Amino acid sequence: MEAVSLGLDIGTTAIKAAAYDAQGRIAARTEAPSRSIGDGRGRSEQDMTEVWHGVCTSLRALRDKLHDRPIASLGICGQGDGLWLLDKHGAPCGPAMLWNDTRAARDMAGLEASGALDAVGLASHTALWPGTSGMLWRWLEHNEPDRAARATHAMTCADWIGYCLTGVIATDFSNATIPFLDLHSRRYSTNALTAMGCESLAPKLADPRPADSPLGTVTAAAAAATGLPEGLSVNVPTLDLAAMIVGMGLQQPGDSMFIMGTTAVVNILTDHVTPTPSPVGASALHASSDAIIRIFAPTTGASAFDWFAGLHPLSLSGTNAGEVADKLNALVRDVPPGANGVTFLPYLNGERAPFVAPEVSASFHGLRAQTSKADMGRAVMEGTALSLRHCLTAEGHTVDGPVKLAGGGSRNPLWSQIIADVTGTEVVVTKDSDHGLWGAACLGAAAAGLGPVASLTQRDEELHHFPPDPETARAYDRVFTRYMALSNATRATARTLSLSEDHP
Structure with a gap:
């Protein structure tokens, strides 16, 4: 029986998983809801353990649909930005702060007016918003210093799920770019970190790696929770938007695309x-x-x-x-x-x-x-x-x-x-x-050594x-x-x- 490649997309409102055959056809697909927490005053958070349980539910349902069909690889993408923190034991430091959290808006306006954000622009060529990791870290240090002090690792949603599956902490270049990465050196910018007053965040950031490289393999504990085979190859997780671009076959300078989704x-x-x-x-x-x-x-x-x-x-x-x-x-x-x-x-x-x-x-x-x-x-x-x-x-x-x-x-x-x-x-x-799921699956397959991404993404589409x-x-x-x-x-x-x- 032909093996399938899995794609996992952890969104803000839904967790999706799909299995693909070698021609890019969907063999099975599942979806589980994902809950956000807000208060109408800018707060937007998710319970990190609850998100992991949603992933387990979605993957186990997918595995059930596949019956005994062999699985070759797993690729992961997810919502970007935000601030997902772990303590020294690898446990969540409270809820994750999401990309659409706006509690740092006033602080950001002050930094912008002072010119402090210029260093960010000169590094990552990005106009910041309040839900980026640096702004959220500043808010947390000021408003919840004990929680910030417990943090040992800072990551994104997809990185968190990659860690839950493999026990390895890593981030890819797409997720790492905003707000601190220098586009030319492809290293975190000391100037940007210093200008934002985020020196204390720097040692908590994982060094970026390509998304088509292996993160690790599914642990015995994760296999029991998800129904996936122990030892299954997993890629370095990536940004959902980056996975979608991969899934649409966009690789070269000059390629462009629009999304008319909720945003x-x-x-x-x-x-x-x-x-x-x-x-x-x-x-x-x-x-x-x-x-x-x-x-x-x-x-x-x-x-x-x-x-x-x-x-x-x-x-x-x-x-x-x-x-x-x-x-x-x-x-x-x-x-x-x-x-x-x-x-x-x-x-x-x-x-x-x-x-x-x-x-x-x-x-x-x-x-x-x-x-x-x-x-x-x-x-x-x-x-x-x-x-x-x-x-x-x-x-x-x-x-x-x-x-x-x-x-x-x-x-x-x-x-x-x-x-x-x-x-x-x-x-x-x-x-x-399904381009995000398909892109994630192709990145996962590439990380498992099944071929280059550019070849894997080719499929017939109407x-x-x-x-x-x-x-x-x-x-x-x-x-x-x-x-x-x-x-x-x-x-x-x-x-x-x-x-x-x-x-x-």
Whole structure:
């Protein structure tokens, strides 16, 4: 019986696992929920032991579906950033602080104003946000010093699960990049650590290794907990986004892709960046090649679609996401590009790319007495696409070839066409939605010596192409000019109001 390669993706809300045959076909797949803890005041945490138990549940269910089929390897990816701490005994130092925790926002604003974050930009070419490890460590040392003092190892979610499975602590270059790695030396930057006041964090960070290299093998205890065979090869865990890029076959400088998931992401692969004190977006090293991934992750993507549909439960509700999309598409299909003068700024959760502004909020502009619900719905779909173009413009990037589109929004043909027309580039969509799992599985297989990543990721996929319509693209040039003017003004206004509220 042919052996399968496993992929594991530990997300913030779900833990997914899948088994693949040699042709990249899914032999079995499972999913378990993952619970976050918040208080409405910026706290976002997860119980580390609970996450491990969720992984065990998902892997054991996958093993049961496979029956006695042999397993060749396991590859791991997971949510990035945040702060997952272990004590000297290898036990969690309380709950993990997640990538979307904002308790350090005020501290970060102060560091930014003082110029202290310039060293981070000059090392990793990344504009920080509050949920990165350095900012969370500063918050912890100030607010929970006893917990910080117990910490011996600092890691990411995927690293934690890799440790639970193998007993080995390691991180890959993708996860290690933000916020302290120097992109040129590929070592942690002393200047960045010192500028952020994180010298005490430095000895707790694991030296980075390639994600297609072996981490270790599944221990007897982990085998008993998960149902996996003892001694199974496991790769050095990687960032979920990096695994997705691998799974989509993006390896070379010039490759690019969009994600229209709950949040939106623009990813551009390059072979060189010139770090600056005040960069736009973030950077991460590729999981298995020498490329650098430039990452722009607006906080709002398909969640804007869900939000707008939720405001109209009588006309836009449905039993599933596809039914809701069909209803909204039918509503907005005949609205012309530009939504009859209505512009939606999609800052429902603040913004982090192509600028960092947690205080900015979403808004509609151009509303008049004759504005319809259809106009507003079209503007919501356009606003998220315009934010992708804003990211490309901020980077000064010109897309030369087709761009792959992933995420829930990619399953909406009308939205895919809007994105193609707004950005002026051909959009290519695959019906497969498992690229993170597939990428993780390929990295795991490569680490087990089953072949190079670039060869392992090749599989047959059904592709759908959405070329931009030239006339519509020209119309969106004018719409984008309007969008930029409104975005700049809104950002300045939000900043002024925020300062006035801080200093009555």
